[in-house]
Amino acid sequence: MALTKISSGVLGDEFTTIEAMSASAVDFSAAQVFTKTLTADTTLTFSNVSTGMVKDLVITGDFTLTLPSSVKIITGTYDGTVSNLIQITSTNGSTEQWATISKEAV
Amino acid sequence: MKAKDFNGTIRTYRRLPSVWEDANGLHLNFKKANHAAFGFYDVVTPSYDKISQRLGAIEWDADNSLFTYPVVDIDFASTHDVSTPILDDDGDPVLDEDGEPTYTVTTENTYKIDELKSDKKKAVNEEAGRLLKPTDWYVIRKSERNVDIPSDVVTERADIITKANGFVDDIDALTTVESVLRFTFDYYPQPEV
Numbered sequence: 001m002a003l004t005k006i007s008s009g010v011l012g013d014e015f016t017t018i019e020a021m022s023a024s025a026v027d028f029s030a031a032q033v034f035t036k037t038l039t040a041d042t043t044l045t046f047s048n049v050s051t052g053m054v055k056d057l058v059i060t061g062d063f064t065l066t067l068p069s070s071v072k073i074i075t076g077t078y079d080g081t082v083s084n085l086i087q088i089t090s091t092n093g094s095t096e097q098w099a100t101i102s103k104e105a106v
Numbered sequence: 107m108k109a110k111d112f113n114g115t116i117r118t119y120r121r122l123p124s125v126w127e128d129a130n131g132l133h134l135n136f137k138k139a140n141h142a143a144f145g146f147y148d149v150v151t152p153s154y155d156k157i158s159q160r161l162g163a164i165e166w167d168a169d170n171s172l173f174t175y176p177v178v179d180i181d182f183a184s185t186h187d188v189s190t191p192i193l194d195d196d197g198d199p200v201l202d203e204d205g206e207p208t209y210t211v212t213t214e215n216t217y218k219i220d221e222l223k224s225d226k227k228k229a230v231n232e233e234a235g236r237l238l239k240p241t242d243w244y245v246i247r248k249s250e251r252n253v254d255i256p257s258d259v260v261t262e263r264a265d266i267i268t269k270a271n272g273f274v275d276d277i278d279a280l281t282t283v284e285s286v287l288r289f290t291f292d293y294y295p296q297p298e299v
Contacts (some may be wrong), residue, residue, distance in 0.1 A: 043131060066132065066133045066134070069129065069131045072132075077124050077134075078124070078135045079133035
């Protein structure tokens with residue numbers, strides 16, 4: 001019987017898994033959600049970015065977080081005292097991504 | 107306050123932005139950054155005499171790694187040119203051979219001691235008027251109904267007028283712009299505690 005509906009069970013790891021970043025690399029093909037607690041100023045690097053990809057970064061830590069210069073902020077401000085959901089959408093491969101930053105309500 | 111030098115143009119920041127963008131990326135939570143690494147340094151305003159000195163344009167102090175302002179002495183003897191249009195008998199501008207308006211250029215002192223003295227004396231008299239005003243009605247009553255003015259009121263009003271005249275005499279005796287600018291008066295100074 002032909003597969004007529006896509007369920008989460010058939011999605012690859014890049015759409016369903018969480019990766020705790022040990023360093024500062026965000027491999028868009030590795031996971032859907034990336035988490036990190038900053039312990040120092042950190043510069044993230046993106047790889048394997050394709051147009052249309054949407055990734056979620058859950059980051060906390062009261063340090064300066066540097067995103068690649070290809071990222072443009074749509075809205076939101078990073079607040080290092082709480083958890084922040086930074087959603088990245090690629091609109092032109094590795095050339096351009098847009099980000100929204102939402103912070104945990106406390 | 108912080109400041110940063112952008113290729114010779116120094117920009118000051120009363121508050122640093124929460125996001126800073128440069129060639130290396132988009133720096134979030136920028137308030138927590140090592141600002142010096144991004145070229146942001148403290149701005150230190152030196153103390154100076156606000157009457158005889160002014161602050162120059164902000165500049166970089168390499169010895170102390172900060173931005174500051176040079177203190178410049180005010181030249182009270184400075185002059186400037188004043189251009190006044192030349193008008194004919196009808197009040198129309200007199201034009202030169204190119205059809206442009208002509209002007210008489212005169213050199214004037216930037217700081218005019220007579221005007222400054224006049225302003226100071228005006229302030230002295232206005233304050234005297236303010237102090238006399240609450241008891242003016244005694245004078246009016248005396249004038250209209252010949253009711254005597256209480257002696258303490260007479261004394262108080264005379265004291266105010268005497269002081270005002272003294273202040274005006276003091277101002278007239280001043281000979282420099284700076285001394286006029288520094289002149290202050292107080293009819294009833296508070297005793298030092």
